[in-house]
Amino acid sequence: MKNRYLLITLVTLIVLSFVITACGPTAEPAPAPAPVEEEEVAAPAECTNYVLVPKNLGNPYFDTGNTGAQEAAGELGITVLYQGSATADASEQITLLNSLIAQQVCGLAISANDSDALVPTGQAAMDAGIAVVTWDSAIAPAGRDLHINQAELEGIGRVQIEMASRLAGDDGGQIAILSATSTAPNQNAWIEVMEEVLTEAEYANLELVEVVYGDDDDTKSYNEAQALFTKYPDLKVIIAPTTVGIAASARAVTDADLIGQVFVTGLGTPNQMREYVKNGSSPEFALWNPADLAYLSVYAMHALAIGEIEAQAGATFTAGRLGQYTVQDDPDLGLNVLLGMPFVYDGDNIDDFDW
Amino acid sequence: MTSSTIPEKRSDTLISDRPIRKSFLSIFLKWEWFLFVLILVVFFINTRLSPFFLNAANLSRTSSDFMEIGLMMLPMVLIIITGNIDLSVASNMGMSASFMGLLHNMGVNIWVAALAGLTLGTLGGVLNGYLVAKVKLPALVVTLGTFAFFRGIAFGFLGDQAARNYPSAFTYFGQGRVFNTLIPFSVVLFSVLAVLFGVVLHRTTIGRYLYTIGNNEQAAKYSGVPVDRIKFLLFIVSGFMSALAGLILAARFGSTRPDNGTGLELAVITAAVLGGLDINGGKGSMYGATLALLLIGLLRFGMGLLNIQSQVQSMVIGLLLIISILIPHIGQQITFTRHIKLRWKTILAILAMVAVFAAFFVFFFWSRAPIIARF
Numbered sequence: 001m002k003n004r005y006l007l008i009t010l011v012t013l014i015v016l017s018f019v020i021t022a023c024g025p026t027a028e029p030a031p032a033p034a035p036v037e038e039e040e041v042a043a044p045a046e047c048t049n050y051v052l053v054p055k056n057l058g059n060p061y062f063d064t065g066n067t068g069a070q071e072a073a074g075e076l077g078i079t080v081l082y083q084g085s086a087t088a089d090a091s092e093q094i095t096l097l098n099s100l101i102a103q104q105v106c107g108l109a110i111s112a113n114d115s116d117a118l119v120p121t122g123q124a125a126m127d128a129g130i131a132v133v134t135w136d137s138a139i140a141p142a143g144r145d146l147h148i149n150q151a152e153l154e155g156i157g158r159v160q161i162e163m164a165s166r167l168a169g170d171d172g173g174q175i176a177i178l179s180a181t182s183t184a185p186n187q188n189a190w191i192e193v194m195e196e197v198l199t200e201a202e203y204a205n206l207e208l209v210e211v212v213y214g215d216d217d218d219t220k221s222y223n224e225a226q227a228l229f230t231k232y233p234d235l236k237v238i239i240a241p242t243t244v245g246i247a248a249s250a251r252a253v254t255d256a257d258l259i260g261q262v263f264v265t266g267l268g269t270p271n272q273m274r275e276y277v278k279n280g281s282s283p284e285f286a287l288w289n290p291a292d293l294a295y296l297s298v299y300a301m302h303a304l305a306i307g308e309i310e311a312q313a314g315a316t317f318t319a320g321r322l323g324q325y326t327v328q329d330d331p332d333l334g335l336n337v338l339l340g341m342p343f344v345y346d347g348d349n350i351d352d353f354d355w
Numbered sequence: 356m357t358s359s360t361i362p363e364k365r366s367d368t369l370i371s372d373r374p375i376r377k378s379f380l381s382i383f384l385k386w387e388w389f390l391f392v393l394i395l396v397v398f399f400i401n402t403r404l405s406p407f408f409l410n411a412a413n414l415s416r417t418s419s420d421f422m423e424i425g426l427m428m429l430p431m432v433l434i435i436i437t438g439n440i441d442l443s444v445a446s447n448m449g450m451s452a453s454f455m456g457l458l459h460n461m462g463v464n465i466w467v468a469a470l471a472g473l474t475l476g477t478l479g480g481v482l483n484g485y486l487v488a489k490v491k492l493p494a495l496v497v498t499l500g501t502f503a504f505f506r507g508i509a510f511g512f513l514g515d516q517a518a519r520n521y522p523s524a525f526t527y528f529g530q531g532r533v534f535n536t537l538i539p540f541s542v543v544l545f546s547v548l549a550v551l552f553g554v555v556l557h558r559t560t561i562g563r564y565l566y567t568i569g570n571n572e573q574a575a576k577y578s579g580v581p582v583d584r585i586k587f588l589l590f591i592v593s594g595f596m597s598a599l600a601g602l603i604l605a606a607r608f609g610s611t612r613p614d615n616g617t618g619l620e621l622a623v624i625t626a627a628v629l630g631g632l633d634i635n636g637g638k639g640s641m642y643g644a645t646l647a648l649l650l651i652g653l654l655r656f657g658m659g660l661l662n663i664q665s666q667v668q669s670m671v672i673g674l675l676l677i678i679s680i681l682i683p684h685i686g687q688q689i690t691f692t693r694h695i696k697l698r699w700k701t702i703l704a705i706l707a708m709v710a711v712f713a714a715f716f717v718f719f720f721w722s723r724a725p726i727i728a729r730f
Contacts, residue, residue, distance in 0.1 A: 057664060086665035089617060090608070095420045099659025102413035103405075116519045116610030120530055124416065140519075182515045183612050 047078070047106030047131075047305040052294060053097065054084040055111045055137065060269060061243045061290050062111065064355045065136070068291030069109070072298035075320050080298055081105075088181075088216065090114035097121045107131035107301035109148075109294070112139045115185045119143030131304035135297040136290070137186050141334025145304055145311035146327060148297040149336045150288045156241075157193025159286045159342050160266055164237045165203055167263040167283065172205025173236035176228050178249055178266075180216040180242040190241050209235070214245045221248035229256055240266035246285060250276035270345055270353035277350050284346040291355060293339055296322055300337055311335055386631035386682070390646040393675075394653060401657035408660055415537040417659075419529070419607060421652040422541035423448070423616065425645075426600040427623045429552040430593035432644045435627055436556070437568040437586060438636025439494035443483060444597045445619035446505035451476035452601035453509040456518025456611035465525045473598045479505055480594015488587040502620070509613035519610040529607025541603050548596075553641035561585065569636025625672065626651055629679050650675075674711060681708050 052069045054062030066082045073080040083100065085092035090113045100108060101124060108125055112118045112134055122143030125132050131145055138147040150156075164175050177194065179187045191211060198208055209232050214221025221244055228235055229252070238253075240246035246268040253262050254276065264282040269290075276282040299319035302308075309315040313329035325337050345353065401408040408414075427444045434441050455472030459465055479501065486497040531540045556562040567575040568582055576582045605611045630647035632639030651672060658668045681704070 057666060081662060083662055084665065086669055087618070090612075091420070091423075091604075091616065091619070092665065094608075095417070095655060096659060096665065098413075098417045098420060099656055102407045102410065102417070102656075103660060103662075104407070114517075114608070114610070114612060114615075116517050117608035117612070117615070120526075120607065120609050181614065182510065183517075183614050188515050 047302070049079050049081070049105050050107045050109070050298065050301055050305070051081045051083050051100050051105050052298070053093070053100070053108060053110040054082070055093075055113050056088040057084040057086060059088075059243075060272060062136075064269065065290040065294035067355065068289075068293065068295035069298045071291070072295045072302075072320060076298070076302055078106075078298075078302060085113075088113050090117040094118065094121050097125065101125045101128055101130060104128065105130060106305040107133070109297040109301050110134050110139065110144070111136035112185075113137070114183075115140050131301050133297055133301045133304065135293055137184075138333065138336075145335065146300055147333060147336040148293060148300055149333065149338045150290075150293050151339065151342045153189050153193050156267075156286070156342050157190045158197050159344065160190070160239050160241060161194050161197045161203060161206070163265040163284050163286060163344065164239050165206060167265055168206060168236040172203075172207070174207050174209045174232050174234050175237040175239060176209050176232065176235060177211040178221060178224055178228070178238055178240040178242075178245045179211060179213050180245065182213045184216075184242075187241050194239070206237075214240075214242070214248060216242055216244045218244055218248050221245040222252050225249040225252035226256065229258060229262065235262055238262065238264045238266075240264060240268075242266070243268050243272065243287075246282065247272050247276070250282040253281040254279060267342075268345075269355065270350050271355060273345070274350055277345070277347050284344055286342045286344045288339055288342050289355075292322060295320065296325065296337065296339055300325070386679070387640065387643045387646060389682070390630070390643060390650055394646060394650050397650065397653045397657060401653065401660070405657065405660040408657060411537045414656075415532070415539055417656045418652065419539040419541050421648060421655075422539070422545045423600040423604045423607075424619060424622045424626060425545045425648050426548065426596050426603065427593075427619065428626050428644055428648060429548055429641075430589060430596045431623050431627050432630070432632060432639065432641055433552065433556060433565055434494070434589050434593060435624075435632045435634060436565045436636055436639055437589065438572065439487065439586065439589075440498065440624070440634075441483065441494065441590065441593045442498040442620050442624075443479070443501040443505055444593060444600075444623055445616045446502045446509070447476050447479045447594055447597035448601035448604065448616045448619070449509040449613055450479060450505040450512070450601075451598035452605045452611045452615055453512040453518075453613045455602065455605065457512040459518050459521065460513075460516070465522055469525070469602055472602060473595060476598020476601065477591060477595045479597070480591040483594065484587040484590030487590060488583040506613070506617070513611065513613045517610050517612045518605075521606065521609055526606045526609050529603050529605070530609070541607070544603070549641065549645050553645075556641050565589075566637055569633075569638070622651075625676055629676050631679070647679075674714075678708060678711060681711075 050073070052066060054065065056062070062084065069080045069082070083096060085096050093113045094117070097108065097110070097118070098121065108130055110118070110132065115138055118139045119142050122132050122139045126145065132143070133146045133148055134144045135148040136150060138144070165172070168175065177191055179191060195208065197203065198206055210228070212224045212228065214224045221240070225238060225248060228238060238249045240249050246264060246266040250264040250273065253259060253264055259279060259281045264276065265285050267287050268282070268285045269287060273282055273285055277284070296319045299317065303317040304311060309317050309327065311327070313327055313335060315327040316324055318324050327335055327337055329335055427448065431441060431444065451472040454475045455468045458468035458471055483498055483501055486492050487494045528540055532538060533540055533543050556565065564575065564580045564585055567578070567580055568585065572582060601616070604615055608615065626648045627644050628634060629651065630639060630644030632644065654671065655668060658671065
């Protein structure tokens with residue numbers, strides 16, 4: 001009895017699966033195999049299929065980047081697929097990259113979850129003739145052709161201390177940093193710069209009390225910010241060099257009724273921070289434009305893939321509306337292209353931006 | 356004479372559903388066969404939908420992505436069969452690899468460092484085993500504790516630093532291929548160990564003991580099975596295998612960071628349960644678990660080639676997992692009913708399952724269409 005029904009169920013499922021498999025692609029006319037084959041044929045002749053890989057999906061920062069990438073794709077007449085792992089995790093990203101390498105795409109623009117762990121994968125991609133650029137967060141130089149650098153470490157670190165100093169006022173006071181994960185390479189580099197800038201005489205009245213990590217998780221960041229209020233009643237400024245952390249901190253300040261007492265600054269996006277700029281919890285913050293960054297990345301990746309430039313210092317290319325760029329060599333960063341200086345958003349200009 | 360035949364007959368009727376006359380078809384009713392068929396289906400779909408699927412180099416590159424999960428899954432299968440669980444495997448892996456990385460950064464020879472990593476991982480297993488088998492604390496709670504504890508230690512070792520520049524003789528374990536073929540070393544290592552673990556589970560007395568413990572620990576104890584010693588041993592083996600997986604991961608990445616492998620324990624348990632293991636213990640096989648790992652790997656890779664978004668990929672694996680526990684559940688329901696007529700509940704359950712299965716495929720095709728259409 002048991003066997004019979006189980007058997008019926010299993011047979012039903014198996015038949016069903018085969019039926020659906022057989023019908024699936026034919027039922028929906030074009031979408032399934034056609035574009036893939038087309039890409040395969042087109043790949044060697046002229047490069048048209050590229051992939052923009054964020055650290056993870058569902059992150060507004062990277063989604064904004066994608067709008068810039070699609071703009072560039074439209075101008076260049078290429079397709080840029082936006083594909084990322086579900087969580088910001090190196091192993092997951094490697095699995096994803098392997099499936100992209102297998103598809104013989106022309107170029108990958110990657111925001112790396114781990115600068116070292118992705119080196120072997122990046123090398124495999126380059127060995128397969130794929131142009132590899134990194135954006136936002138670099139793979140170590142051995143694992144990519146170029147890095148598209150959003151801002152110089154120095155500039156981004158310094159601008160955050162400048163803002164903190166303005167917000168703390170003439171008397172200065174205690175400041176704290178709420179970062180992403182403790183292993184996030186760019187956040188750590190910025191924090192190092194900030195610590196260095198703080199030693200300058202001009203900022204002697206600012207005291208960095210603690211660096212805490214919100215792991216780019218909204219709830220955790222919010223809780224870490226609250227913990228900071230309790231631990232340091234005199235805290236003046238929280239610097240959050242991450243888009244998740246700054247919004248969570250500003251919300252924590254708002255919820256705790258500490259507006260005017262504790263200020264939040266750091267790196268955020270206009271749409272996400274508009275409310276907090278207006279209510280005074282975060283009067284100013286900085287960021288480059290991720291859409292511009294991805295826009296530039298797509299241009300650089302395409303230039304590499306079609307052989308317009310070689311991955312070497314001094315090579316120049318034009319990136320649409322952003323103008324001309326030169327590949328430069330840096331002892332730490334390797335070959336890179338610099339986007340420009342970070343931009344400070346405040347109450348006067350925030351309504352000019354919508355992303 | 357008569358007194359001995361009567362109870363025999365009684366027991367015969369009591370468990371009448373047990374296939375005394377084993378029909379030929381009943382062999383194929385095992386979950387393992389269902390997995391096998393699913394693997395064929397997935398293989399068929401993938402080959403049909405992507406020109407890049409049947410490519411030895413691609414399959415080779417992607418297979419090594421799943422070997423750390425596999426290595427940790429082997430002892431996990433044994434542990435789950437005894438009705439326990441080890442949630443600390445991925446953290447232990449991070450801890451061992453970080454310790455090795457720390458020693459490497461300090462200039463210690465890589466092999467000495469690797470050995471030290473393995474030792475530390477094994478010690479982690481000893482801690483778990485001691486608390487579970489000797490102090491008699493529930494495995495779920497103990498390993499939930501060490502899950503956080505080991506990861507904390509990993510961050511203690513390396514902090515926000517990374518260990519890198521491992522010699523190529525070491526990275527061979529994660530990136531190398533055997534004898535100029537396309538088969539990754541880690542796949543060979545996993546296969547050999549899978550056979551070894553399979554033999555222990557299915558061909559030795561210890562293996563029988565594991566099922567006995569899983570079915571009824573008290574009964575096993577009273578019938579002379581060294582329950583505590585076996586549980587202790589299992590957690591030690593699990594610790595060792597986690598450390599080994601950590602080394603393979605470090606070799607594949609060519610570097611170590613303390614957050615390496617975060618969340619992998621769930622992938623490990625998913626593969627084991629999808630393989631037909633009963634989370635309450637006493638049921639399941641090594642074949643099933645290995646097939647499930649293969650299925651997950653093929654599914655993930657195939658969906659990756661079709662550019663299906665990662666969240667959707669996770670949903671597919673999740674649905675599959677639910678189906679995997681739903682089918683035996685329905686089977687059980689039918690067994691207990693012991694009537695020929697189908698009950699409403701059973702019919703509903705079967706319909707629900709078919710619906711879930713259909714949704715699975717509809718989703719499969721729906722999810723990739725807009726992605727391709729958009730660009």
